[in-house]
Amino acid sequence: MKKIAIFGVGLIGGSFALALRKAGAVQEIAGVGRSMASLARARDLGIIDRACTSVEEAVKGAELILVAAPVAQTEAILASIEPHLQPGMIVTDAGSTKSDVVAAARKALGTKIAQFVPGHPIAGREQNGPDAAIVDLYVGKKTVITALPENAESDVARVAAAWQRCGSIIHRLSPEEHDRVFAAVSHLPHLLAYTLVDDIARKPHADLLFQYAASGFRDFTRIAGSSPEMWRDISLANHEALLGELDAYMARLKELRGLLAERNSKGIEAVYANAQHARQNWIRTIEAAEQQSKQGGD
Structure with a gap:
């Protein structure tokens, strides 16, 4: 060009x-x-x-x-x-x-x-x-x-x-498919990361909490360092799909809270194990795709 x-x-x-x-x-x-x-x-x-x-x-x-x-x-x-x-x-x-x-x-x-x-x-x-x-x-x-x-x-x-x-x-x-997909795997994670950091920052002992926050907290909240203006616009632009994903996530949190209140060790472990298994499969898929790309695959 x-x-x-x-x-x-x-x-x-x-x-x-x-x-x-x-x-x-x-x-x-x-x-x-x-x-x-x-x-x-x-x-x-x-x-x-x-x-x-x-x-x-x-x-x-x-x-x-x-x-x-x-x-x-x-x-x-x-x-x-x-x-x-x-x-x-x-x-x-x-x-x-x-x-x-x-x-x-x-x-x-x-x-x-x-x-x-x-x-x-x-x-x-x-x-x-x-x-x-x-x-x-x-x-x-x-x-x-x-x-x-x-x-x-x-x-x-x-x-x-x-x-x-x-x-x-x-x-x-399609535009509609795009917005539904990214509400779940991009927009909701940003909302969660911003909310967690904001919640901790508002606590009276925030300095003490941040003093002991380590790599897990850093990795989970990395995307909260992104542009607030940009993510404000994204959240509002895709608010219908994002609200649906947020409602579904809050329902899962309510279920997990119930398991925790009941001290239901098997139920909690089942949630964690399912998440671990799904994430491991996802990582393997990404690594395979990256390797294929390096080797000239489509």
Whole structure:
């Protein structure tokens, strides 16, 4: 590609830019963001070539436009792009929710909706901003594309190819399937991690508790170091599916509390053993997939 434009040059957008640059897949990268200081930092780090002050300047001549900002900003960003969106340009996103993003895109882009191919790279770190961007963030990681009925398959293939050049493995779901899946395995875990740390921080003896928190607590709560703004937007955007998962989880907690109150050792151990078995199977599946990827499998 001769040029791409990225709205949001932090961890997700910045890593996308670095990976494409390393792969020799793009000649020029333009960046747009809310903070000129952040854009200047991205330019200094070699993430982008040009820090743009206007949307028109950023998207002019761009073959691919990535929206990598918090999902609540999607509609406003797409609306700002729409007047400058020429035939042949493709817009995609990296949002962690898809049904709301698709609705925002339909509203903002109107008759140009076919040029928007929704996506979601399944990768991240708890750090934020341009300094968090790393060139290999997407290597071996999944990217889910939730193509629209209006999308030309050739445009979907171009978006997929860009993520593949970053080292990503492409999967496809509908927007609705995507949101149900990630409410369970991503959005709920973040809600739980944030809530646990917040609960401990509010206790009068919080300093003492944190003094003795060790690796288990650190590993369980790592994702609570992620961007509060981003995860606020994700939680609200996918609130219906997330509420369903939260209700189901609270019901399981109530059952476990009952087992604990009854001192039901067999029941507690059965829950723990089932969880251990399921996690071990999951880890083996991940390791097998990673090994297959390294060996050139699909």
